[in-house]
Amino acid sequence: MVLIRRFEDKCNIAYRQGLVGGYMHVYIGMEATAVGWNAALKPGWDYVITAYRDHAQPLIMGSDPVKVMAEIMGRSGGYSFGKGGSMHIYDIENCFFGGWGIVGGHTPLGAGLAFAAKYRKEDRVTICYLGDGASNAGVFFESLNMAALWDLPVIFIIENNEFAMGTRLEYHAADTQLYKRGEPFGIKSERLDGMDVLQVKADAERIVNWVRENQKPYLVEVMNYRFAGHGAADNDRQLYRTKEEEDENTKRDPIARLEKYLTENNLMTAEKMEAINVEIEERVEAIYEEAVNSPHPEPHEVYAHVYSDMEPEKGH
Amino acid sequence: MPTQELSYRDALRMALVEEIDRDQNVFVMGEDIGRYQGTFRVTEGLFQKYNVEQNDWRIIDTPIVEPGFTGIAIGAAMTGLRPVVEMMTMSFSILALDQIINHAAKIHYMTGGQSTVPMVIRGPGGAAKQLSAQHSHSLEGWYAHCPGLKVVAPATPQDAYSMFKQAVRDDNPVIFTENPGLYTIKGEVTTGPDVLQPFGKAQVLREGKDLSLVAYSRMVHVCLEVADRLAEEGISAEVVDVRSLLPLDTETIYQSVRKTNRAIVVYEDWKSGGFGAEIASRISEDCFDDLDAPVGRVGGLNVPMPYSRVLELECIPNADDVMAAVRKLG
Structure with a gap:
């Protein structure tokens, strides 16, 4: 969680330095969700797919953090050689399938990954993250229907961070109990906490095991909060929420919560925690340095990877 | 095989x-x-x-x-x-x-x-x-x-x-x-296990020397009919079946145009902005010196497809429409 937090802090700095362009969405405040759920998966076997707030998952799935940050900076050392950017991180080898920019558009792809596992009679589980905003998309309901119809082993996790970009939940969803999205399709559905990493991990293990065993879909609404704005360019948070609300929610910080737990139960000393923080800060500095020193792509690379077996026509 | x-x-x-x-x-x-x-x-x-x-x-x-x-x-x-x-x-x-x-x-x-x-x-x-x-x-x-x-x-x-x-x-x-x-x-x-047609290869379905008719899908058959009718008048039309739009084999199209010096592109899609316009544009750009007349285009009418069979047939290019375009080329 601390790695994600510091990594995202550094991404924000890089954005302000002009090293990152376009849209960038950080995971600050939501770390416990990705970390808790990932802990329940079989590494290199189970599939994960998410939308554009996608830096955290590869960092905890075994991806090379330098290649993640280099991609965010559009460098040739990135996972997609600078062609994807912040919203489109992929590490297929480690079963991370991105990284998608159209709200709700990736949800059938998540069902498709689970379809492939079922088709091949493999016991892989797929986690498909989506936001509360995406939970209104028509294609998401289509995906729920087919996931239930064909018994696809996929867990849809609606990360309810209370805002669809700058629009609060009650202004975009007729029913704000988003876990109920699964019920009309007969999909087992629950609303769960997303801020207490130990509780998240326990819930995740229970549900991942159930899906693997029963080969059926599951829907989870995870309650968390986006400490940051929607994207790095979102400088008007007061238009949709107050400073007081932000301060109140900061008290739910998953990292502070874990630190408090470790302290109260004498599981880790303050010194040890500080040492970990320092170590991670140094590590993130090194990641940043290596990424920023990765070269920009050469102009001719623009034609590569349009097709797997031919180049597109060249020239303007 | x-x-x-x-x-x-x-x-x-x-x-x-x-x-x-x-x-x-x-x-x-x-x-x-x-x-x-x-x-x-x-x-x-x-x-x-x-x-x-x-x-x-x-x-x-x-x-x-x-x-x-x-x-x-x-x-x-x-x-x-x-x-x-x-x-x-x-x-x-x-x-x-x-x-x-x-x-x-x-x-x-x-x-x-x-x-x-x-x-x-x-x-x-x-x-x-x-x-x-x-x-x-x-x-x-x-x-x-x-x-x-x-x-x-x-x-x-x-x-x-x-x-x-x-x-x-x-x-x-x-x-x-x-x-x-x-x-x-x-x-x-x-037929056969490995009878494959690679993409990006147009084919000449009928050879001719006076005019190139360039089309794909069902319009190829309209062009073949036109070529028969033109043959009766002593005009020899070549029919090029594009068959692959992306990738596009411009070379086979250009070779035909360089031989015949005249081209008409025929497509069922709406005429304005349809793929035939792309083909016509390329011929004009790359074969300008070989052309004895502007590149002709015959496309679908720029209207939503109507239900009435009479009106529907009005929309879809037919041999008469292509013949009219041939006459226009002079």
């Missing part, structure tokens, strides 16, 4: 069966393709053969939700499966444009080559008979506009067979469009 007379529809089905049998990763999904056997009967008998007799989940009936099942096929393809997605008509693929354009076409690029999408989207494209405004679109030009897709429009039973097999084996998303007017035409088809 064996040769037999087949309809375009039967050639397609034979190719599909051979590819399903060849590769366990190949499966078919779409609306009414299984138990109902497909609205145009391309998948006739396949549900019984695979799902029932072999207990193999290869022919998958879907709900009527093009974005959803296209997206599921894309996700499955990213893991190496090879879905063949049937659009009941290509007009319905408009619902799935986000999945096709924003997702399938971009995945190889956005992943920096980590992933491919070996998927075929096939179905009838263009006017059938009185299906009116929402079921008669020719969308191949829309798709050929988009890098990352391959787009083919075979005109003959042979190409239906050998280009379909090629499409299934291609690692990139392929739009395979079949004009509904072609399903019943018959022709000699050479």
